[in-house]
Amino acid sequence: MTVRALEFFSxxxxxHYGLKWSGVDGTVVASFDLNPVANQCYTFNWGVNPIQVGIHHVSAQTVESFDANCWLLSPPCQPYTRTGKQLDDQDARAEGLLHLIELLAILKEPPFYIFLENVVNFEKSRSRDLLVSQLVRLGYEYSEWLLSPLQFGIPNDRMRYYLTARRTGTTKEVESPPVLNLRTTWPYENYQGPQPLADFLEDDPTGNIADIYAVPEPFVRRRRAFSEAAIVTPFSTRSSCFTKAYGHHGLGAGSFLQTKGFDGAKYLDDPSTAVEKLGLRFFTPTEIARLHAFPIDDQAPKPSNSYASDVTSQRQHSFAFPPDLSTIQRWRVLGNSMNCKVVGELMRWALFGNGEPDRCV
Ligand SMILES: C[S@@+](CC[C@H](N)C(=O)[O-])C[C@H]1O[C@@H](n2cnc3c(N)ncnc32)[C@H](O)[C@@H]1O
Structure with missing residues (x-):
């Protein structure tokens, strides 16, 4: 079956890159997002304009007009993040997802495939209960996953909740939300431990990048949260999750890269000295795009060659930033985005995969 996908919260x-990574014969027939900067980037790469509308306003007729058989959705995570208010289905930002859950029951032909991504904690939410109850009611089988790129050989921790669902059965009554049965290991392929970060860094023979992306001293001055965990080196095989606050909003939004002083002290009691002596810099947007497996260049991860036999669509489609996007805008859209390798592998094996052992519950 050729996949015709709608990409919500695109x-x-x-x-879309995950779909290409998966090697499945498929296209995105329409995408939807409210953010003009993200949409500019999307158009720059895919040559089509996402529909810039609140998803809670999208009607069943509009959805049906695309004749899609697959929904890809990565709704806003703020209603569920552990550090937020956790308003869940009462948060206005959950409205788009809740609307889509309702639409599923109204459509003449609900999508055959559904793929959703969200933050850790979504699995405990009422929104999750509403979603999976609706799926069971409408005859879907599904799996729920918590996975990090670290499990896929990439030195970046971005643990996320994923749901893969296929409509295979008949409608059912649902009295209470289905019990959570999370899958936290990746059964389909054995990846080596993560590569060192050095493999993802831009060449910097003149020290130009170290200068441009140097962590400003006031950024860390007097920060009590400044700790060794914030610093990684090119030899590290792990970096922390890059969020949309990276580079402009304090600590805890992603790792700093140490560029010198590798044998010495970490100066943790004196963050300002640490910045200077350790040559701390931010990761560049290109480096984060590589760590998120966007096909920005040859240093970004690529799908395995073993996919070649069943690839019927273009395997990879390149990614670039529109030249007028500022560095902060690039960090923000990347922080909001996802790891295309994890998404692509889940699509390949768990969503579209046929007959693999141990597939979906
Ligand atoms: C978690 S991000 C998804 C990012 C995307 N998967 C990517 O690769 O960049 C959520 C996206 O949903 C968009 N969004 C939030 N609420 C929306 C709504 N009600 N209607 C349309 N888009 C919305 C935001 O602009 C943001 O781009």
Missing amino acids: GIGGM
């Missing part, structure tokens, strides 16, 4: 198109 951002810079992480799901």
Whole structure:
């Protein structure tokens, strides 16, 4: 079956790149997002304009007009993040997802495939209960996953909730939300431990990048949260999750890269000295795009060659930033996005995969 996907909350198109990564014969027939900057980036790369509308306003007729058999969705995570208010289905930002859950029951032909991504904690939410109850009611089988790129050989921790669902059965009554049965290991392929970060860094023979992206001293001065965990080196095989606050909003939004002083002290009691002595810099947007497996250049991860036999669509489609996007805008859209390799592998094996052992519950 040729996949005709609708990409909701499309951002810079992480799901679209995941679909290409998966090697399945498929296209995104329409994408939807409210953010003009993300949409500019999407159009720059895919040559089509996402529909810039609140998803809670999208009607069943509009959805049906695309004749799609697959929904890809990465709704806003703020209603569920552990550090937020956790208003869940009472948060206005959950409205788009709740609307889509309702639409599923109204459509003449609900999508055959559904793929959703969200933050850790979504699995405990009422929104999750509403979603999976609706899926069971409408005859879907599904799997729920918590996975990090670290499990796929990429030195970046971005643990996320994923749901893969296929409509295979008949409608059912549902009295209470289905019990959570999370899958936290990846059964389909054995990846080596993560590569060192050095493999993802831009060459910097003149020290130009170290200068441009140097962490400003006031950024860390007097920060009590400044700790060794914030610093990684090119030899590290792990970096922390890059969020949309990276580079402009304090600590805890992603790792700093140490560029010198590798044998010495970490100066943790004196963050300002650490910045200077350790040559701390931010990761560049290109480096983060590589860590998120966007096909920005040859240093970004690529799908395995073993996919070649069943690839019927273009395997990878390149990614670039529109030249007029500022560095902060690039960091923001990347922080909102996803890891295209994890998404692509889940699509390949768990969503579209046929007959693999141990597939969906
Ligand atoms: C978690 S991000 C998804 C990012 C995307 N997967 C990517 O690869 O960049 C959520 C996206 O949903 C968009 N969004 C939030 N609420 C929306 C709504 N009600 N209607 C349309 N888009 C919305 C935001 O602009 C943001 O780009």
